Amino acid sequence: MKIGLLGGTSLAKTLGKKYIDAGIDVVFGVRHDFDTEQTEWKMLNRLHHRICPFESAIIQSEIILICADTSALPEICLALKNAETEGKLIIDCTNAQYDKKLAISNTKLIKKNAPKAHLFKAFNNLGIDYPHSDSFGIIKETYYCGDNIPEKIRVKRLIELIGFKAVDAGLIENAPLLEAFYHLSKEISWNRKDQSNFHFKLVAS
Structure with missing residues (x-):
């Protein structure tokens, strides 16, 4: 099994390291103009030779996590459209720009360009700047959604493999x-204007 993480973000780097530590084969897909000379990325590439263009990472991987900034999504969708994605498992970890009607979703755009893939959403509550947005390490869970097919169990196990609680x-x-949960947490943080980050925790009774 190989996991491809698309996007040169802190989230991609952090999740990738967690999967590498768990013994999973990982490849990172980045934009054509991405600076691979940044210290941590340079180290990852030197030790594991895992950084390549989006399309190459998609082709190599059975499971794809999209951890990119929204500005990179058109390039990723083009790569998805050009590659064979039938039967692949894609997890959308992104957040679209805030829209009050909740009508615009990165997930819809990804689905349109990879219609035969098994699409899920997870890890988006972490944000692409994770773990910098969680300096105290308080986020222990992620919400995930997707159709009720056998692959949904795999997504749950993938989440739990790297230490997060998976909430269906x-x-x-x-x-x-x-x-919407992600954007609400950001709005609360912005209105406080004290450099704090706010996160939601599920409480069951």
Whole structure:
């Protein structure tokens, strides 16, 4: 099994390291103009030779985590469209720009360009700047959603493999709700204006 993480973000780097530590084969897909000479990325590439263009990472991988900034999504979608994605498992970890109607979703765009893949959403509550947004390490869970097919169990296990609690949020149509949680936490942080980060925790009774 090989996991491809698309996006030269802190989230991609952090999740990738966690999967490498868990013994999983990992490849990182980045933009054509990405600076691979940044210290941590240079070290990853030198030790593991795992950094390549988006399309190459997609082709190599059975499971794809999209951890990119929204500005990189058109290039990723083009790579998805050009590559063979039938039967691959894709996890959208992104958050679209805030939209009050919750009508615009990165997940919909990904689905359009990889219609035969098994698409899920997870890890988006971490944000692409994770772990910098969680300096005290308080985020222990992630919500995930997707159709009720056998691959959903694999997504749950992938989340748990790297130490997060996996909270099932239903079908893929709920992806905008997961993004709404992320945007609400950012709005609270912004309005406090004290450099703090706010996160939600699920409480069951």
